[in-house]
Amino acid sequence: MNAIFLMLIGLGAMALGYFVYSKFVAEKIFRLDPGFRTPAHEFEDGVDYVPTNKFVLWGHHFTSVAGAAPIVGPAIAVIWGWVPAFLWVVFGTIFFAGVHDAGAIWASNRNKAKSVGSLTGDVVGKRARSIFMIVIFLVLLMVNAVFAVVIAGLLTQFQTSVVPVWGAIVVALIIGQLIYRKMIGLLTVSVVGVVALYALIWVGPSMPLALPELFMGLTDKAQWIILLFVYAAIASLLPVWMLLQPRDYINGLQLFVGLGLLYGAVLLSAPDVVAPAFNDNVPEGTPSMIPLLFVTIACGAISGFHGLVSSGTTSKQLDKETDLRFVGYFGAIGEGCLALAAIIAATAGFATLADWQAIYSGFGQGGVAAFVQGGANILSNGLGFDIELSQTILTVMAVLFAGTTMDTGLRLQRYIFQEWGVIYNINWMQKAAPATLLAVASCLLLAFGAGGDGSGGLLIWPLFGTTNQLLAGLTLLVITVMLARLGRPMLVTLIPLLFLLxxxxxxxxxxxxxxxxxxxxxxxxxxxxxxxAAILVALECGSTLNRLRSGKAEELEDQS
Incomplete structure (x- = not known):
């Protein structure tokens, strides 16, 4: 099988999903109203609630949800063969992720931009909300702690990526001022921003930077982790227009250019997929494909973390309700494109089957390393790029995806502590600064309390896939109940919900x-x-929907 066919079939199917299926869902299921006054206008404060151009908001949403996971998951899951991974990414993106992401924005938008955890208390009940908040906290703790480890590892291993990664923050701050203070056109700003980012990538190999191997008893990796959390804490407190929006938007454009380069290299080099379609000779200790495939590939098919972003930050910036189809569903399409690229790089980026098997010698192998190594070979063969430059481009892609997710993740974790402050009437916890300190402290406690070099977050990472997919099921439950209450068709969310559970x-x-x-x-x-939690969610789901079907919606009051 030539990788060109995988690329064309995958991209073609996702395009069809956006232009046909998402239009059906938007018009017939969610019934989006261009005249609906969104929370971004109703509660506009210039900090969290900011009506935003849909292209800028798409950039924020896409890069926030598309962290390292849509690279890592697919690049690990191909150990079972490229066919299962390919099918789950393509069909998952079209029928699961797109509906989930757009639906979470719609549900939040229709309820004063409440987070999906808080919204659960109104839609399902207090028991479900309590379960949801615990699961949300665990997912955010995992994402923030582990992504810091992933980024720190890449910055340590690929020192040529340090300048472009940190330089992107400076570019974003300038872009924010140009858009919102100088009112410069979006096209001009976009071109300038992308050129600046790729100039930094070009400079990177000639200016490798590294931290001291040991400073105050901390390894260079541990130092990077602390610096990342200091930055993320500051970023989470700044107005979204100042750093979060422009950083995500410009990164989104730069990352799409990177995907364009990778897909263009595939067209020019036409590499063969050397990995087996179905791997009958998996390494010893590899778990069964079903059900592990569907939790190993979360981001890139469907991910509960997306619901947190959709209802936590995206819904607070939605200018028009009709924009959510482009922002939410097309944002999922963007992540599906990244997951597809990861599959191609990890299966067609090696010269022989033996080379591929050497990387995939055990379950859990591959990941970002396979993506960078295989993708760099494709870029080098297809476009003639220097191998070091190719590795820098792909490493920066991975780090920027992970970094923007971490930015948003810490802001969301701050929201969780603030919501707990409201629920339990703790006034000081409702303030942004104390809540941010609690969010950072919990991540650092996990990172350094369970691992001396700051990698303690990896301790609970084995449960990320299942916890994350449970969260996606919870989000679909809320959307399904809302649809049922409105008397609208709910199979588009109910089927994915039952499958995930x-x-x-x-x-x-x-x-x-x-x-x-x-x-x-x-x-x-x-x-x-x-x-x-999963069992309780299933019971809540059955009970709530059964009451609605029995015409007893009046009994669906908040439960103690």
Whole structure:
């Protein structure tokens, strides 16, 4: 199989999904109203609630949800063969992720931009909200702590990426001023921003930078982790228009250019996929493909983290309700394109099957390293780029995706603490600065409390896939109940909801058995907590929808 066919079929199917299926969902299911007054206008404050051009908002949404996960997950999952990974990414993007992301924005937009966790209390009940808030906190803790480790590792390993990664922040600050203070046209700003970012990438290989290997007892990796959290804390407190929006928007354009280069190189070099379509010779210890495929590839098919972004930051910046189709559904399409690129790089970026098998010697191998290595080979062969420059381009892509997700993730974690402050009437926790300090402290406590070099977040990462997909199921539950109350068709969300709940529970049971055999009692206990949450969510789902079908909507009051 030539990689060109994978690319054309995948991209063609996703384009069809956007132009046909998303239009059907927007018009017939969500019934988007261009005249609806969005929370961005109703509560405009210039900090969190800011009516935003849909292209700028798409950039924020896309780069916030498309972290390292749509690279890591698919580049690991191809160990079962490229066909299962390809099918789940393509169909998951069209029928799961797009509906989930757009639906989360719609649900939040229709309820004063409440986060999906807070909204659960209104739509389903207080029990469901309590479960949701715990799961949300765990997901954000995992994302923020682990992405800091991933970024720090890449900055340490690929020192040529340091200048373009940190230089992108300076470019974003300038872009924010040009858009909102100088009122310069978006096209001009876009061109200048993208050129500046790629100029930094070109400079990167000639100016590699590294931190001291040991400073005040901290390794260079640990130092990067601390610096990343200091930056993320500051970024989470700044008005969204000053850094978050312009950084995400320009990064989104730059990253799409990077994807364009990679796909263009595929067309020119026409590499063959050397990995097997279905791998019958998986390494010893590799778990069963079903259900693990559907939690290994989360971002890139469907991810609960997207619901947090959709309802946490995106809905607060929505200018017109009709913009959410482009922002939410097309944002999911963008991530699907990244996941497809990761599959191609990790299966067609190697010369022989033996070279591929050397990378995939055990489950969990591949990931970002396979994407960078395989993608760099494709860029070098197709466009004639120097291999070091190719590696820098792809490394910067991965770091910028992870970095923008971490920016948004810490802001969302701050919102969670503030919501807890409101729920439990803790006045000081409702303020931005204390809530941000709590968010950073919890991440650093996990990072350094469970690992001396700051990599402690990896301790609970094995549960990310299942917890994240449970969160996606919870989000779909809220959307489904809202549709049921409005008397609208709900199969477009109910089918993905049931599928995710079944696969998540099966995956949790398999992981539970593995943790027991390994005598890993910490993860065993945490797995039980998440499993109990999944069962309770299923019961809440059945109970709520059954009452609605019985015409007893009046009984669906908040439960204590």
């Amino acid at each position: 079944v696969m998540t529970v099966l995956a949790l049971l398999i992981q539970l058995k593995g943790f027991y055999e390994q005598a890993n009692w910490f993860l065993f206990g945490l797995d039980l907590v998440v499993l109990a």
